[in-house]
Amino acid sequence: MKQGVHRGVFKVREGWCAAAWTPKGLCALILPQVSRSAALKKLTSYLPPMPRSFWDDPLKTVPPKVRDLVRKALSGKPTNPGALDLFFLTPFQQKVLQATCQVPAGQTRSYGWVAGKAGSPRGYRAAGSALNRNPVPLLIPCHRITAAGDGLGGYGGGIEWKIRLLEREGVKVRPKEGKGYRVFHP
DNA sequence: AATCGTCGTTCTT
DNA sequence: AAGAACGACGATT
Numbered sequence: 001m002k003q004g005v006h007r008g009v010f011k012v013r014e015g016w017c018a019a020a021w022t023p024k025g026l027c028a029l030i031l032p033q034v035s036r037s038a039a040l041k042k043l044t045s046y047l048p049p050m051p052r053s054f055w056d057d058p059l060k061t062v063p064p065k066v067r068d069l070v071r072k073a074l075s076g077k078p079t080n081p082g083a084l085d086l087f088f089l090t091p092f093q094q095k096v097l098q099a100t101c102q103v104p105a106g107q108t109r110s111y112g113w114v115a116g117k118a119g120s121p122r123g124y125r126a127a128g129s130a131l132n133r134n135p136v137p138l139l140i141p142c143h144r145i146t147a148a149g150d151g152l153g154g155y156g157g158g159i160e161w162k163i164r165l166l167e168r169e170g171v172k173v174r175p176k177e178g179k180g181y182r183v184f185h186p
Numbered sequence: 187a188a189t190c191g192t193c194g195t196t197c198t199t
Numbered sequence: 200a201a202g203a204a205c206g207a208c209g210a211t212t
Binding site: 090092093115120122123124125126127129130133 | 191192193194195196
Protein backbone atom coordinates (compact mmCIF):
# COMPACT_ATOMS: atom_id res chain seq x y z
CA MET A 1 0.00 0.00 0.00
CA LYS A 2 1.40 3.33 -1.01
CA GLN A 3 1.08 5.75 1.80
CA GLY A 4 2.51 8.86 3.32
CA VAL A 5 1.01 11.78 1.47
CA HIS A 6 1.50 14.78 3.70
CA ARG A 7 -0.54 17.95 3.85
CA GLY A 8 0.25 21.46 4.95
CA VAL A 9 -0.63 25.11 4.53
CA PHE A 10 1.45 28.25 4.12
CA LYS A 11 0.90 31.93 3.63
CA VAL A 12 1.75 33.98 0.59
CA ARG A 13 1.09 37.63 -0.22
CA GLU A 14 -2.23 36.76 -1.89
CA GLY A 15 -3.56 34.53 0.88
CA TRP A 16 -3.30 30.95 2.08
CA CYS A 17 -2.01 28.06 -0.03
CA ALA A 18 -2.39 24.37 0.73
CA ALA A 19 -0.17 21.61 -0.54
CA ALA A 20 0.13 17.82 -0.53
CA TRP A 21 3.37 15.99 -1.14
CA THR A 22 5.34 12.77 -0.74
CA PRO A 23 9.07 12.27 -0.34
CA LYS A 24 9.18 12.05 -4.13
CA GLY A 25 7.54 15.39 -4.78
CA LEU A 26 4.46 17.56 -4.86
CA CYS A 27 1.04 15.94 -5.38
CA ALA A 28 -1.30 18.90 -5.18
CA LEU A 29 -1.28 22.64 -4.78
CA ILE A 30 -4.14 25.01 -3.99
CA LEU A 31 -3.96 28.58 -5.26
CA PRO A 32 -4.16 31.28 -2.58
CA GLN A 33 -7.47 31.38 -0.72
CA VAL A 34 -8.90 33.92 1.69
CA SER A 35 -8.34 31.73 4.72
CA ARG A 36 -6.34 28.82 5.93
CA SER A 37 -9.45 26.70 6.33
CA ALA A 38 -10.66 27.54 2.83
CA ALA A 39 -7.35 26.35 1.40
CA LEU A 40 -7.49 23.12 3.36
CA LYS A 41 -11.07 22.50 2.34
CA LYS A 42 -10.15 22.86 -1.31
CA LEU A 43 -7.25 20.52 -0.86
CA THR A 44 -9.53 17.92 0.66
CA SER A 45 -11.69 18.09 -2.45
CA TYR A 46 -8.73 16.65 -4.33
CA LEU A 47 -8.99 13.47 -2.30
CA PRO A 48 -11.31 11.54 -4.63
CA PRO A 49 -8.64 10.53 -7.16
CA MET A 50 -6.57 9.28 -4.27
CA PRO A 51 -7.65 6.74 -1.64
CA ARG A 52 -8.22 8.31 1.75
CA SER A 53 -5.72 5.90 3.30
CA PHE A 54 -2.94 7.60 1.39
CA TRP A 55 -3.18 10.65 3.60
CA ASP A 56 -1.60 11.62 6.87
CA ASP A 57 -3.87 13.20 9.41
CA PRO A 58 -1.73 15.79 11.20
CA LEU A 59 -0.54 18.77 9.16
CA LYS A 60 3.16 19.09 8.43
CA THR A 61 5.20 22.09 7.47
CA VAL A 62 5.44 22.57 3.74
CA PRO A 63 8.99 22.16 2.40
CA PRO A 64 10.66 25.58 1.99
CA LYS A 65 11.60 24.64 -1.55
CA VAL A 66 7.92 24.41 -2.44
CA ARG A 67 7.02 27.68 -0.73
CA ASP A 68 9.79 29.55 -2.53
CA LEU A 69 8.81 28.05 -5.86
CA VAL A 70 5.18 29.05 -5.43
CA ARG A 71 6.05 32.62 -4.45
CA LYS A 72 8.40 32.95 -7.38
CA ALA A 73 5.82 31.61 -9.81
CA LEU A 74 3.15 33.90 -8.36
CA SER A 75 5.37 36.86 -9.12
CA GLY A 76 5.36 35.90 -12.79
CA LYS A 77 9.00 34.86 -13.00
CA PRO A 78 9.91 31.75 -15.02
CA THR A 79 10.16 28.66 -12.82
CA ASN A 80 10.51 24.92 -13.12
CA PRO A 81 7.69 22.79 -11.78
CA GLY A 82 10.09 21.24 -9.29
CA ALA A 83 9.78 17.67 -8.05
CA LEU A 84 6.31 16.25 -8.66
CA ASP A 85 4.67 12.97 -7.68
CA LEU A 86 1.52 12.58 -9.75
CA PHE A 87 1.16 8.82 -9.40
CA PHE A 88 -2.65 9.06 -9.24
CA LEU A 89 -3.12 10.53 -12.73
CA THR A 90 -3.95 8.61 -15.90
CA PRO A 91 -1.30 8.35 -18.64
CA PHE A 92 -3.16 10.81 -20.83
CA GLN A 93 -3.40 13.36 -18.07
CA GLN A 94 0.32 13.00 -17.40
CA LYS A 95 1.14 13.57 -21.06
CA VAL A 96 -1.08 16.63 -21.20
CA LEU A 97 0.49 18.13 -18.11
CA GLN A 98 3.98 17.29 -19.27
CA ALA A 99 3.32 19.05 -22.55
CA THR A 100 1.98 22.03 -20.65
CA CYS A 101 5.27 22.29 -18.80
CA GLN A 102 7.01 22.90 -22.12
CA VAL A 103 5.41 26.28 -22.72
CA PRO A 104 7.61 29.08 -21.41
CA ALA A 105 6.47 31.87 -19.14
CA GLY A 106 4.95 34.75 -21.03
CA GLN A 107 3.77 32.54 -23.90
CA THR A 108 0.57 30.66 -24.61
CA ARG A 109 -0.44 27.56 -26.57
CA SER A 110 -3.83 26.26 -27.65
CA TYR A 111 -5.71 23.26 -26.32
CA GLY A 112 -5.20 21.69 -29.72
CA TRP A 113 -1.45 22.10 -29.40
CA VAL A 114 -1.44 20.31 -26.07
CA ALA A 115 -3.66 17.55 -27.40
CA GLY A 116 -1.28 16.98 -30.27
CA LYS A 117 1.72 16.80 -27.96
CA ALA A 118 -0.19 14.27 -25.86
CA GLY A 119 -0.73 12.08 -28.91
CA SER A 120 -4.42 12.84 -29.58
CA PRO A 121 -4.50 15.55 -32.24
CA ARG A 122 -8.28 15.71 -32.14
CA GLY A 123 -8.59 15.31 -28.40
CA TYR A 124 -8.48 19.00 -27.59
CA ARG A 125 -11.66 18.78 -25.66
CA ALA A 126 -10.34 15.87 -23.65
CA ALA A 127 -7.18 17.89 -23.07
CA GLY A 128 -9.32 20.63 -21.59
CA SER A 129 -10.84 18.13 -19.20
CA ALA A 130 -7.38 16.98 -18.17
CA LEU A 131 -6.18 20.53 -17.60
CA ASN A 132 -9.30 21.28 -15.62
CA ARG A 133 -8.14 18.77 -13.05
CA ASN A 134 -4.51 19.81 -12.97
CA PRO A 135 -3.64 19.10 -9.34
CA VAL A 136 -0.67 21.44 -9.43
CA PRO A 137 -1.82 24.73 -10.98
CA LEU A 138 0.69 27.55 -11.29
CA LEU A 139 3.72 25.24 -11.21
CA ILE A 140 2.29 23.20 -14.06
CA PRO A 141 1.34 26.32 -16.00
CA CYS A 142 -2.10 25.39 -17.24
CA HIS A 143 -2.97 29.10 -17.30
CA ARG A 144 -0.79 29.35 -20.42
CA ILE A 145 -3.19 27.16 -22.40
CA THR A 146 -5.75 29.31 -24.18
CA ALA A 147 -8.39 28.82 -26.88
CA ALA A 148 -7.37 28.39 -30.49
CA GLY A 149 -8.43 31.74 -31.90
CA ASP A 150 -7.88 34.62 -29.53
CA GLY A 151 -10.15 33.38 -26.77
CA LEU A 152 -9.01 32.92 -23.22
CA GLY A 153 -10.56 29.54 -22.48
CA GLY A 154 -11.51 28.56 -18.97
CA TYR A 155 -9.68 28.02 -15.72
CA GLY A 156 -10.44 25.63 -12.89
CA GLY A 157 -9.28 28.04 -10.24
CA GLY A 158 -11.49 30.82 -11.58
CA ILE A 159 -11.00 32.89 -14.71
CA GLU A 160 -9.76 35.87 -12.71
CA TRP A 161 -6.74 33.89 -11.65
CA LYS A 162 -5.94 32.96 -15.22
CA ILE A 163 -6.01 36.60 -16.25
CA ARG A 164 -3.92 37.69 -13.30
CA LEU A 165 -1.27 35.02 -13.83
CA LEU A 166 -0.97 35.69 -17.55
CA GLU A 167 -0.69 39.44 -17.04
CA ARG A 168 2.00 38.98 -14.41
CA GLU A 169 3.98 37.14 -17.07
CA GLY A 170 3.49 39.98 -19.52
CA VAL A 171 0.70 38.51 -21.66
CA LYS A 172 -1.88 41.07 -22.74
CA VAL A 173 -5.47 40.17 -21.87
CA ARG A 174 -8.29 42.54 -22.82
CA PRO A 175 -12.06 42.26 -22.43
CA LYS A 176 -13.88 41.50 -25.65
CA GLU A 177 -16.78 43.63 -26.67
CA GLY A 178 -19.79 41.84 -25.30
CA LYS A 179 -18.59 38.80 -23.41
CA GLY A 180 -15.30 37.09 -22.64
CA TYR A 181 -11.67 38.06 -23.04
CA ARG A 182 -9.17 38.36 -25.87
CA VAL A 183 -5.58 37.17 -25.61
CA PHE A 184 -2.75 38.58 -27.70
CA HIS A 185 -0.61 35.57 -28.56
CA PRO A 186 3.06 36.12 -29.25
C1' DA B 187 -25.62 32.02 -32.32
C1' DA B 188 -26.41 27.34 -33.11
C1' DT B 189 -24.72 22.83 -34.32
C1' DC B 190 -21.72 19.09 -34.85
C1' DG B 191 -17.45 16.34 -34.56
C1' DT B 192 -14.17 14.36 -31.48
C1' DC B 193 -12.13 11.90 -27.38
C1' DG B 194 -10.64 10.64 -22.53
C1' DT B 195 -13.05 10.37 -18.19
C1' DT B 196 -16.79 9.69 -15.20
C1' DC B 197 -21.40 8.32 -14.19
C1' DT B 198 -25.04 5.06 -14.88
C1' DT B 199 -27.08 1.02 -15.72
C1' DA C 200 -18.86 -4.55 -18.46
C1' DA C 201 -20.96 -1.63 -21.52
C1' DG C 202 -23.13 2.57 -22.78
C1' DA C 203 -24.49 7.32 -21.96
C1' DA C 204 -23.27 11.79 -20.57
C1' DC C 205 -20.09 15.42 -20.02
C1' DG C 206 -16.66 19.24 -20.88
C1' DA C 207 -11.26 24.90 -19.48
C1' DC C 208 -12.44 22.90 -27.62
C1' DG C 209 -12.58 23.90 -32.66
C1' DA C 210 -14.53 24.22 -37.15
C1' DT C 211 -18.64 24.96 -39.94
C1' DT C 212 -22.90 27.10 -41.23
